Amino acid sequence: MAYKKMWGTSDFEFGKPLGKGRFGAVYLAREKKTHFILALKVIFKSALEKAQLEHQLRREIEILSHLRHPNILRMYNYFHDQSRIFLMLEYAPKGELYKELQKQKRFDDIRTATYMEEIADALMYCHAQKVIHRDIKPENLLLGLRGELKLADFGWSVHAPSLRRTTLCGTTDYLAPEMIEGSPHNENVDVWCVGVLCYECLAGYAPFEAPTRIETFKRIKEVDFEFPPWVSDGARDLISKILNRTPSVRLPLKEIIVHPWVKTKSRRILPPVYNQE
Numbered sequence: 001m002a003y004k005k006m007w008g009t010s011d012f013e014f015g016k017p018l019g020k021g022r023f024g025a026v027y028l029a030r031e032k033k034t035h036f037i038l039a040l041k042v043i044f045k046s047a048l049e050k051a052q053l054e055h056q057l058r059r060e061i062e063i064l065s066h067l068r069h070p071n072i073l074r075m076y077n078y079f080h081d082q083s084r085i086f087l088m089l090e091y092a093p094k095g096e097l098y099k100e101l102q103k104q105k106r107f108d109d110i111r112t113a114t115y116m117e118e119i120a121d122a123l124m125y126c127h128a129q130k131v132i133h134r135d136i137k138p139e140n141l142l143l144g145l146r147g148e149l150k151l152a153d154f155g156w157s158v159h160a161p162s163l164r165r166t167t168l169c170g171t172t173d174y175l176a177p178e179m180i181e182g183s184p185h186n187e188n189v190d191v192w193c194v195g196v197l198c199y200e201c202l203a204g205y206a207p208f209e210a211p212t213r214i215e216t217f218k219r220i221k222e223v224d225f226e227f228p229p230w231v232s233d234g235a236r237d238l239i240s241k242i243l244n245r246t247p248s249v250r251l252p253l254k255e256i257i258v259h260p261w262v263k264t265k266s267r268r269i270l271p272p273v274y275n276q277e
Contacts, residue, residue: 007079007088012040023047024084028091038076041087045080057085063131071122073142073152092150094143101138106204109232113265116198116238118149120256123194127187127253136193137174138200146269172216173206177245180217188247194256195242202235203228207243234261
């Protein structure tokens with residue numbers, strides 16, 4: 001699908017809806033000529049304008065069109081008509097990690113460690129491209145045909161030449177302490193999210209969960225969390241090294257990948273990308 005062409009809705013057969021969002025929906029689609037299966041994200045321009053998020057979408061398109069990594073959802077192309085914008089995205093047949101986690105309640109060490117290696121690799125690639133994702137959470141992680149992780153939804157991400165930001169965005173449970181405080185932040189906010197994700201996969205709930213946003217923020221700022229008894233020592237060691245209040249002291253992504261617990265438990269199918277400099 002690399003050839004240059006002006007795409008339009010008439011090029012596709014639309015299938016079932018895969019998800020609904022604030023600004024539109026995602027549909028399974030098939031390109032009529034090649035029968036290539038993909039996901040079409042339909043966004044209504046009016047809704048986007050009303051929320052004043054056109055620049056955010058433009059940024060997402062700009063970022064996604066350049067990213068090529070087996071654990072990042074591919075964007076093949078985009079087109080628009082009078083009222084809508086269409087993103088042609090890779091189809092992830094196994095759906096959202098979030099739904100899978102709800103169904104299974106929690107994941108075992110092998111599955112979680114595999115996800116940790118995949119996401120750390122994908123984020124190392126992003127950071128090398130000067131992209132911070134800033135909104136890593138189970139809802140933004142999809143699963144490919146073989147169950148491999150696909151990082152999606154770069155709506156909050158930043159193509160940050162300065163790699164220093166102060167906006168508060170992302171999801172409450174996954175916000176890093178420096179973001180809550182409005183201090184400048186860098187790619188270490190993504191590293192923090194990897195720790196929260198690892199905990200949530202193994203425990204079945206987020207580490208700083210609390211009845212109110214204020215209480216959650218308080219717990220995050222104090223790094224106040226406890227492990228349920230079933231979490232193994234290796235996983236505890238990894239999570240504790242990532243969830244450090246001081247961004248520069250958090251375990252770097254390349255060390256997450258070689259952490260003994262990840263190394264012994266991960267069953268990643270794909271060869272790593274991070275060392276192919």
